[in-house]
Amino acid sequence: MILYRKLFVLPGKRAFYLFAVCFLLLPFLSEAQSPAADWSMLWGSDTGLFSRNQAGRVETLWSGGRVLKIIQSGSAWTILTDQGIFASANSGNWEQRNQGLPQKVIKVYEGGQKSFINMVQQIKDLEIDPVHPEIMVSAIKDAVFLSRNGGRSWQNLGMPNFRANGIKAVAAATLPGVGLTLFCAHSIYGVYYIHPGQDGARWTEISGGFELLETTNNPDEISDIIVIPDPSGRNAPEIYASQSFRRRIYRLDWNSKTWNLLWSDTSAAFGGVDSLSPGSNSLVFVRDGGIMELGPLGGTAARPPARLRQDLLSQIRSIRADRMPNCIVLRNPAGQAQGTVAANLSELWLLEEIIPWNPPPGSRLAMANNMEGLYLPVNHAMDPQRLRRHLDLMKERGLNMLVIDMKDDYGRLRFTPQNSSMLNLGRVFQPVDIDAFLRTMKEQGIFTVARIVVFKDPEAAARENARYAVWDGANNQPWQGYYDVRVRKGQEPPARSSALTTAMLPSDDPDYEILRTWYDEKWVDPYSEVIWDYNASVAEELCRRGFDEIQFDYIRFPTDGINLRDARYRWRDQGMDMDSAILSFLRHARSRVTAPISIDIYGANGWYRTGARTGQEVELFAPWVDVICPMYYPSHFEQHFLAQDPPEQRPYRIYFQGTLRTRYIARGRVVVRSWAQSFRLNVSYDRNFYGPEYVLRQVQGTRAAGTGGITYWNNIGRYDEIPVP
Numbered sequence: 001m002i003l004y005r006k007l008f009v010l011p012g013k014r015a016f017y018l019f020a021v022c023f024l025l026l027p028f029l030s031e032a033q034s035p036a037a038d039w040s041m042l043w044g045s046d047t048g049l050f051s052r053n054q055a056g057r058v059e060t061l062w063s064g065g066r067v068l069k070i071i072q073s074g075s076a077w078t079i080l081t082d083q084g085i086f087a088s089a090n091s092g093n094w095e096q097r098n099q100g101l102p103q104k105v106i107k108v109y110e111g112g113q114k115s116f117i118n119m120v121q122q123i124k125d126l127e128i129d130p131v132h133p134e135i136m137v138s139a140i141k142d143a144v145f146l147s148r149n150g151g152r153s154w155q156n157l158g159m160p161n162f163r164a165n166g167i168k169a170v171a172a173a174t175l176p177g178v179g180l181t182l183f184c185a186h187s188i189y190g191v192y193y194i195h196p197g198q199d200g201a202r203w204t205e206i207s208g209g210f211e212l213l214e215t216t217n218n219p220d221e222i223s224d225i226i227v228i229p230d231p232s233g234r235n236a237p238e239i240y241a242s243q244s245f246r247r248r249i250y251r252l253d254w255n256s257k258t259w260n261l262l263w264s265d266t267s268a269a270f271g272g273v274d275s276l277s278p279g280s281n282s283l284v285f286v287r288d289g290g291i292m293e294l295g296p297l298g299g300t301a302a303r304p305p306a307r308l309r310q311d312l313l314s315q316i317r318s319i320r321a322d323r324m325p326n327c328i329v330l331r332n333p334a335g336q337a338q339g340t341v342a343a344n345l346s347e348l349w350l351l352e353e354i355i356p357w358n359p360p361p362g363s364r365l366a367m368a369n370n371m372e373g374l375y376l377p378v379n380h381a382m383d384p385q386r387l388r389r390h391l392d393l394m395k396e397r398g399l400n401m402l403v404i405d406m407k408d409d410y411g412r413l414r415f416t417p418q419n420s421s422m423l424n425l426g427r428v429f430q431p432v433d434i435d436a437f438l439r440t441m442k443e444q445g446i447f448t449v450a451r452i453v454v455f456k457d458p459e460a461a462a463r464e465n466a467r468y469a470v471w472d473g474a475n476n477q478p479w480q481g482y483y484d485v486r487v488r489k490g491q492e493p494p495a496r497s498s499a500l501t502t503a504m505l506p507s508d509d510p511d512y513e514i515l516r517t518w519y520d521e522k523w524v525d526p527y528s529e530v531i532w533d534y535n536a537s538v539a540e541e542l543c544r545r546g547f548d549e550i551q552f553d554y555i556r557f558p559t560d561g562i563n564l565r566d567a568r569y570r571w572r573d574q575g576m577d578m579d580s581a582i583l584s585f586l587r588h589a590r591s592r593v594t595a596p597i598s599i600d601i602y603g604a605n606g607w608y609r610t611g612a613r614t615g616q617e618v619e620l621f622a623p624w625v626d627v628i629c630p631m632y633y634p635s636h637f638e639q640h641f642l643a644q645d646p647p648e649q650r651p652y653r654i655y656f657q658g659t660l661r662t663r664y665i666a667r668g669r670v671v672v673r674s675w676a677q678s679f680r681l682n683v684s685y686d687r688n689f690y691g692p693e694y695v696l697r698q699v700q701g702t703r704a705a706g707t708g709g710i711t712y713w714n715n716i717g718r719y720d721e722i723p724v725p
Contacts, residue, residue, distance in 0.1 A: 043325040061091050069346045070329050073133035084120035085151050097151030105575035107584040109529035122620055129172040130229045137172040137182050141165040144184050146196055160192045160203040166610035171225035176236050185222035187609035209259035211248055215642055220246055226276040242273035263294050263306055270660050274347040284343040288350045312343055324348040349667045355706035364626045368549055368596040369671050371447050371709040373401025377717045378414045381432050398725040401447040403711055406542055411459030419541055425460040425534045438546040450547040454535050456554040458522040468531055470523040473568040481519040481561020489513050523558045528571035532585040536592045543595045551598040556614040578615030586624040598627030606630030606662035622666035632658040632674050635681035651694055655701030673709035674702055678721055695721040
């Protein structure tokens with residue numbers, strides 16, 4: 001202010017020149033006075049970006065949402081948030097850098113009116129080329145994007161040619177002889193690279209050397225890729241990668257296109273590594289339960305030593321003892337290359353205790369955690385003798401939870417609603433007296449879960465001239481999936497299996513004919529806000545009347561039928577996709593249900609970071625639900641999957657790894673309560689191994705994973721194989 005006051009009393013040209021000089025200096029003065037100029041640490045949380053200096057003063061630098069990653073380049077900063085990408089030259093003034101990135105449209109339905117929220121699609125990763133920081137690379141679930149101007153505009157480079165989405169990490173490097181090279185890690189299929197500046201550029205696999213997921217030909221998921229340039233600028237950069245569910249770090253040999261194992265830790269049966277950060281001739285990284293430093297790098301040692309960095313962990317914990325931030329940048333203290341970055345880390349949820357998992361006391365997560373129970377058929381609940389047998393079994397086997405249909409697979413309401421408007425889309429069928437039923441359950445100390453089948457709903461699909469049904473675009477009628485099979489004339493078609501799709505074409509042999517079989521499923525449109533409101537009303541009333549938890553099943557799109565390509569969704573609003581349909585429903589239900597919400601998902605959608613075919617994206621839905629219930633039925637995976645010697649341990653492997661994978665993909669924000677297969681299916685593995693030990697190993701695997709709970713499924717209520725504690 002003193003400088004400005006003097007300007008106004010200076011005569012003529014002298015004042016003009018001084019004013020001009022000050023005007024030109026303003027950006028530099030602003031940066032020098034930046035809120036983070038004297039920071040010792042910066043961190044991102046669910047509420048924004050913050051800094052703290054050596055004196056302990058905390059300042060808010062950005063408060064527009066959840067901050068997931070922080071990138072520094074000189075004095076400039078870029079942050080990855082749940083609202084997209086933001087950049088600042090001084091950490092004080094932020095601008096969006098989302099131009100060209102795809103939008104996700106969320107439909108909001110309130111008071112009978114719909115509106116829309118446009119947001120950037122969930123960005124899975126963001127990196128810069130460390131040699132040319134104006135070059136940035138980002139990715140959503142199914143596409144990689146390149147920016148050559150610091151994120152001001154983005155170019156879509158697609159992704160490797162796979163039907164399943166599931167990108168986890170990206171990186172950018174300038175390599176001698178080839179120039180700009182981008183890397184993309186896919187949850188299922190490994191790592192690929194592309195040279196975007198070359199004619200005919202295409203994604204090429206570069207996964208050799210990674211440890212494979214057992215019994216498959218695919219690398220287990222790659223969590224992060226980092227590029228560290230040569231300080232002299234004379235040599236190619238070093239490129240490193242880590243694995244999500246195995247404690248492994250690799251270094252890329254670009255000449256041979258092979259990843260060489262640099263570090264591993266086999267002290268635990270399961271464990272992850274993420275967030276590789278350059279140290280002083282070292283790698284700093286987050287491992288479940290701690291922060292490690294690997295180095296020195298570049299020497300003759302093929303396997304450099306690793307050590308725990310308890311000092312860095314202590315600094316992070318000093319921010320808030322009860323919960324980790326999402327990401328952090330730590331500066332070296334005085335005397336240790338002051339002003340340089342000691343570590344830049346994200347995915348800090350890995351530092352929380354995962355095994356055993358203890359959610360915050362008093363939370364909905366804590367209410368729903370550690371529940372072990374069974375699915376109770378409604379007709380068994382209505383028969384006093386059958387119900388007593390189930391209650392005695394539960395007491396004998398140490399179970400404390402019951403799941404019961406309140407809206408079943410046929411769209412029927414199995415209770416008498418107080419809200420009569422539900423009958424516009426639903427039909428009451430053999431209802432349970434839920435008030436009496438819930439009194440009995442509470443007397444027994446049993447946690448009650450109301451199962452609501454959402455989008456598979458023949459009742460609602462038939463109402464109002466099939467207004468809400470998934471539509472068949474080829475035949476102009478409600479859609480229903482079918483399969484065709486070629487059989488000898490006069491014979492019954494074989495039981496439905498995945499093999500049926502291998503012989504669908506007609507044969508010239510007159511002794512054979514094509515038989516068409518329809519799936520016993522009729523679907524309502526998952527984009528319909530009317531359907532959302534109906535199911536949320538059911539859930540809201542059941543919650544009010546005393547159920548402890550609401551469970552949504554068939555919260556997905558139809559997946560079965562060779563005619564899936566003909567399915568049309570007439571309620572889909574512009575810009576919406578499968579994920580946004582289900583996410584919009586969950587947001588709507590969450591606003592109306594105070595009890596814990598659980599959702600049932602396919603086992604594959606909990607095992608891999610993908611919502612392929614179903615729209616069930618664990619990473620996206622975790623903030624809106626409390627419990628995720630994967631169906632890790634061994635019978636439903638490929639029969640050789642994890643069936644290595646000894647093969648009888650396969651159920652244990654699937655449930656141990658599966659429970660932890662889902663929890664890791666959800667970043668530790670949900671209870672994982674898997675469904676246990678308590679039935680025999682006529683597939684090869686079950687024919688050889690199904691029995692009490694088969695079920696017991698599922699339970700042992702779940703409990704070894706730190707549990708969260710388990711629910712036994714048998715659709716006719718026969719539970720002879722449930723183990724005795």
